[in-house]
Amino acid sequence: MSTTSTTRTISVEINGTSYERDVPASLLLVHFLRDDLDLTGTHVGCDTGSCGACTVQLSGEAIKSCCMLAVQADGSSITTVEGLASDEGELTPLQQSFHEHHALQCGYCTPGMLMSATALLEKNPRPTEHEVKVALQGNICRCTGYWNIIEAVVAVGEGGAR
Amino acid sequence: MTAIETEAGTLQKGSAVGQSVPRKEDGRLVQGQGIFFDDVKRKDMGYLHFVRSPYAHATIESIDVSAALEMPGVYGTLTGDEVAILTDPFFQIAAPPGGHVKDYALAVGKVRYLGEPVVAVVAETRELARTAAEYVMIEYEPLDVLVDARAALAEGAAVLHEDCGGNLSYSGVWEWGDVDAAFAEADHVVSIGELHFDRFNSTPLECDGALVEYNRGTGQWTMYTNNQFPGFAAIMMGPAMRVGLDKLRIVTQDIGGGFGNKITSHPQLVACCLLARKLKRAIQWTEWRTEFHQSMSHGNERWFEGTEVAVKADGTLLGFRTKAIDDAGAYLRYEPLGGVIWSQVAAGMYKWRNIRLEFTQAMTNKAPVSPNRGYSRMQQLWFTERVIDIVAQTLDFDPVEIRRLNFVQPEDMPYETPNGCVYDSGDYPRAMDMALELIGASDIETRRAEAASRGKLLGLGIGSTLDSGTNNFGQSQLINPELQFSGNNEVATVKLDIFGEVVVTLGTTPQGQGHETTAAQVVADILHCDVDTVNVRAGHDSYWNSHAGFSGTYASQFAVTGLGAVKGAADMLAGQMLKLASMVFQCPEEALELADGFARIKDNHEAALPFMALGAIPNANNAGFPDDPPTMNCRYVYRPPFEVPDKETKFGNLTLTYATQIHACIVEIDPETGVTEVVDYAAVDDCGVRINPQIVEGQVMGATAHAIGAALWESFVYDEDGNLLTPNFYDYHVPHTLDMPPLKTGAFESPSPFTPLGTKGMGEGGGGGIHCICSGIQDALRAAGGAIVTDSHNPYHRVWEMLSHPERSRETIEVTSR
Numbered sequence: 001m002s003t004t005s006t007t008r009t010i011s012v013e014i015n016g017t018s019y020e021r022d023v024p025a026s027l028l029l030v031h032f033l034r035d036d037l038d039l040t041g042t043h044v045g046c047d048t049g050s051c052g053a054c055t056v057q058l059s060g061e062a063i064k065s066c067c068m069l070a071v072q073a074d075g076s077s078i079t080t081v082e083g084l085a086s087d088e089g090e091l092t093p094l095q096q097s098f099h100e101h102h103a104l105q106c107g108y109c110t111p112g113m114l115m116s117a118t119a120l121l122e123k124n125p126r127p128t129e130h131e132v133k134v135a136l137q138g139n140i141c142r143c144t145g146y147w148n149i150i151e152a153v154v155a156v157g158e159g160g161a162r
Numbered sequence: 163m164t165a166i167e168t169e170a171g172t173l174q175k176g177s178a179v180g181q182s183v184p185r186k187e188d189g190r191l192v193q194g195q196g197i198f199f200d201d202v203k204r205k206d207m208g209y210l211h212f213v214r215s216p217y218a219h220a221t222i223e224s225i226d227v228s229a230a231l232e233m234p235g236v237y238g239t240l241t242g243d244e245v246a247i248l249t250d251p252f253f254q255i256a257a258p259p260g261g262h263v264k265d266y267a268l269a270v271g272k273v274r275y276l277g278e279p280v281v282a283v284v285a286e287t288r289e290l291a292r293t294a295a296e297y298v299m300i301e302y303e304p305l306d307v308l309v310d311a312r313a314a315l316a317e318g319a320a321v322l323h324e325d326c327g328g329n330l331s332y333s334g335v336w337e338w339g340d341v342d343a344a345f346a347e348a349d350h351v352v353s354i355g356e357l358h359f360d361r362f363n364s365t366p367l368e369c370d371g372a373l374v375e376y377n378r379g380t381g382q383w384t385m386y387t388n389n390q391f392p393g394f395a396a397i398m399m400g401p402a403m404r405v406g407l408d409k410l411r412i413v414t415q416d417i418g419g420g421f422g423n424k425i426t427s428h429p430q431l432v433a434c435c436l437l438a439r440k441l442k443r444a445i446q447w448t449e450w451r452t453e454f455h456q457s458m459s460h461g462n463e464r465w466f467e468g469t470e471v472a473v474k475a476d477g478t479l480l481g482f483r484t485k486a487i488d489d490a491g492a493y494l495r496y497e498p499l500g501g502v503i504w505s506q507v508a509a510g511m512y513k514w515r516n517i518r519l520e521f522t523q524a525m526t527n528k529a530p531v532s533p534n535r536g537y538s539r540m541q542q543l544w545f546t547e548r549v550i551d552i553v554a555q556t557l558d559f560d561p562v563e564i565r566r567l568n569f570v571q572p573e574d575m576p577y578e579t580p581n582g583c584v585y586d587s588g589d590y591p592r593a594m595d596m597a598l599e600l601i602g603a604s605d606i607e608t609r610r611a612e613a614a615s616r617g618k619l620l621g622l623g624i625g626s627t628l629d630s631g632t633n634n635f636g637q638s639q640l641i642n643p644e645l646q647f648s649g650n651n652e653v654a655t656v657k658l659d660i661f662g663e664v665v666v667t668l669g670t671t672p673q674g675q676g677h678e679t680t681a682a683q684v685v686a687d688i689l690h691c692d693v694d695t696v697n698v699r700a701g702h703d704s705y706w707n708s709h710a711g712f713s714g715t716y717a718s719q720f721a722v723t724g725l726g727a728v729k730g731a732a733d734m735l736a737g738q739m740l741k742l743a744s745m746v747f748q749c750p751e752e753a754l755e756l757a758d759g760f761a762r763i764k765d766n767h768e769a770a771l772p773f774m775a776l777g778a779i780p781n782a783n784n785a786g787f788p789d790d791p792p793t794m795n796c797r798y799v800y801r802p803p804f805e806v807p808d809k810e811t812k813f814g815n816l817t818l819t820y821a822t823q824i825h826a827c828i829v830e831i832d833p834e835t836g837v838t839e840v841v842d843y844a845a846v847d848d849c850g851v852r853i854n855p856q857i858v859e860g861q862v863m864g865a866t867a868h869a870i871g872a873a874l875w876e877s878f879v880y881d882e883d884g885n886l887l888t889p890n891f892y893d894y895h896v897p898h899t900l901d902m903p904p905l906k907t908g909a910f911e912s913p914s915p916f917t918p919l920g921t922k923g924m925g926e927g928g929g930g931g932i933h934c935i936c937s938g939i940q941d942a943l944r945a946a947g948g949a950i951v952t953d954s955h956n957p958y959h960r961v962w963e964m965l966s967h968p969e970r971s972r973e974t975i976e977v978t979s980r
Contacts, residue, residue: 040201
């Protein structure tokens with residue numbers, strides 16, 4: 001390991017749980033979440049920061065966790081897709097809306113879509129269709145063509161949820 | 163968004179089938195609880211990274227892995243030399259010359275495309291494996307590079323596979339009807355110099371990969387993977403690895419999109435298997451995006467040269483002849499099946515009876531091609547649609563009317579094509595009218611004028627397309643008579659467990675198509691229980707008893723083969739439940755019915771056995787029965803009715819069903835830049851009985867998005883040295899939210915007379931959007947020089963060129979009239 005990186009100790013709060021781990025400096029945040037903490041809901045779909053499958057909320061902002069090193073997240077508070085629904089499995093209105101509008105097929109992009117859209121709805125509870133498109137332009141979906149995703153997010157706003 | 167739901171008239175529907183039941187899969191997927199292969203972990207597993215060729219064509223002079231092996235945390239390596247000792251070359255589908263290709267899990271002796279795996283390195287972490295790969299020293303001696311199929315077939319070209327004696331993998335002449343007579347009868351002959359279908363693929367968001375374990379005690383490998391056609395993978399891997407298929411257990415759960423692109427990962431899976439055995443630890447391999455783009459499953463690039471079309475004065479199309487040149491890339495991983503699969507739709511949706519197509523396939527120094535949504539039919543359908551629009555423009559026919567005139571008509575169904583395929587049902591004129599109405603085509607001239615006032619060129623496009631589904635694998639014998647594949651099958655099991663749980667297993671490998679939901683809908687109606695009470699196991703396991711030779715999810719067939727198997731097994735179970743109830747109640751089965759989760763006496767609903775009792779009796783409470791109670795565990799293999807096609811005449815039915823999609827669009831082109839904007843879009847689908855209309859519409863939407871991307875932005879572009887210039891999502895632009903046009907969908911149902919549920923496979927859409935946008939661009943360009951669209955891919959610079967030099971494409975078209 002010494003040939004690739006040095007190791008640092010980091011502390012992060014993820015979905016309300018505190019973690020302290022030793023990580024190599026070269027470890028991406030997304031691989032820290034997936035490989036070290038087994039939070040596998042966050043996905044990887046590209047290697048250029050283009051696809052958004054790895055989107056999480058870091059200190060309230062939607063960020064791409066493949067574009068950040070784990071050591072850079074030291075001291076931060078992170079929400080992943082696993083942190084959306086309640087412990088009892090009660091879905092958020094957005095998750096429920098994705099289900100009802102058939103806004104997912106394979107489900108691989110879905111966690112990233114949900115995290116980007118959740119961040120949007122927190123800032124703008126009633127987004128227009130165009131505002132949803134702008135907020136999700138960094139998230140690629142290859143199954144749905146986006147129409148149902150956009151409809152699902154707009155519907156949450158119209159329903160006055162959040 | 164407007165969705166038009168058209169009543170299915172005569173269909174007898176149960177309470178679940180035909181409803182847009184929300185998907186059972188969604189709960190886990192929206193909570194990040196899906197299990198994709200990369201989520202599976204094992205203690206002390208090693209991460210695999212492939213060292214890939216930086217050259218498109220080169221001999222391998224030497225490989226030195228010692229520096230990598232010396233790195234702490236590196237577990238081991240695998241080279242082509244080892245692979246050549248431990249395995250045999252993969253079985254080739256092709257007859258000679260393509261049959262002489264020697265293809266292994268890693269490059270042996272030379273590399274033939276940029277990104278080809280040469281060495282595999284396994285290490286303690288992903289990062290270390292990747293770093294260690296850079297310490298593998300390989301010396302190459304570059305060779306001449308071929309990136310153009312036409313050049314690859316030229317005399318004196320460099321040769322990729324010396325054993326083949328050239329770069330030809332397959333050639334064949336396909337001719338039906340009386341082509342010479344058709345041209346003698348024609349009033350006009352339209353000649354089209356060259357058409358080109360571009361190279362792209364549908365780039366599922368999840369790349370390929372696997373977690374592979376080797377059980378030393380049993381000699382058996384387990385692959386947790388996302389291969390979408392385990393039946394095919396096993397057939398390829400077993401003989402190469404010199405093991406029986408029962409040693410290869412292939413497991414999938416959730417798959418992050420497939421679109422055909424995940425059929426041919428068998429070489430990489432073999433490398434994982436060899437390393438799991440060699441290093442005595444589980445192997446984790448996750449492909450990176452750049453690796454996927456460089457090496458996996460490109461769609462077939464195809465040229466159509468010297469096309470001639472025989473046309474009557476009234477616009478009746480009599481036939482065509484053309485030469486297709488297909489680019490297979492560097493290896494034949496599923497090819498040359500593309501050399502026959504196009505002929506499922508040889509005639510497209512039209513009645514021409516006289517067809518001659520010389521098909522030639524070449525190998526080039528580009529990534530191997532493999533099926534991609536609409537595989538090989540999309541290219542042929544694009545060709546027929548281009549021909550129609552070029553004929554219409556050249557001879558001044560209305561593109562709508564010439565289609566209407568030449569469409570196979572609803573009263574012709576079932577319709578036998580010139581090559582013996584049978585179009586089962588459909589109403590193409592109705593679908594076209596519906597699509598045109600949805601985009602408001604009747605106002606087109608007003609809109610054209612309004613766009614012109616803004617300086618824009620507006621065009622109307624139509625893409626008529628067939629989604630042929632449920633392959634007859636006997637068609638493989640038309641390209642290689644020695645092959646022993648024919649027909650098709652799929653398996654399902656339905657059982658009643660001890661506590662009365664209904665449990666369904668499928669042989670399919672869903673990647674987002676909602677199989678758990680639609681299978682439950684079919685079962686619920688047959689067993690008269692609630693959809694929520696039907697447990698459909700997620701994914702595929704070749705060790706379940708629901709695996710057959712053709713198991714998988716590909717080629718638009720689940721609604722026929724998968725659900726046909728589900729229906730068969732559920733019917734069997736329903737019969738067994740009534741049989742058992744009749745044994746208990748000592749009454750004839752005819753006096754009994756299944757209802758609301760019970761087997762009960764029709765005339766006395768108080769006399770009712772719950773599913774729990776029916777499940778418990780044979781499983782755990784079976785004493786005292788005079789005869790064996792039925793097992794409550796039913797397996798059904800659905801087999802579509804096929805014959806082997808005639809190899810001499812290349813005549814026979816190649817697919818069981820033909821779903822229809824007609825797309826219509828309105829595009830606006832900015833003449834200053836060549837940028838095309840799709841401003842209105844409609845897709846009308848007729849796939850027979852829809853088990854779940856919302857899922858069907860979702861498939862239509864997805865296929866549309868792929869096609870729009872391919873038409874305008876997505877292309878695998880190579881430079882002359884064989885470097886891929888679009889190796890990631892930064893350079894390979896897939897559609898984003900802001901790229902999508904407004905979409906209207908429409909549907910009606912022409913049930914298939916040939917399938918158990920009246921369904922048809924659907925989901926591929928036959929590239930309808932590509933045909934449609936090409937058609938729209940050509941229509942828009944009429945007002946600016948009348949260029950002819952000759953390429954399937956039309957980014958702004960190509961449109962700009964057509965605007966700047968419309969004569970260049972027009973000069974490739976000639977008309978001879980008498």
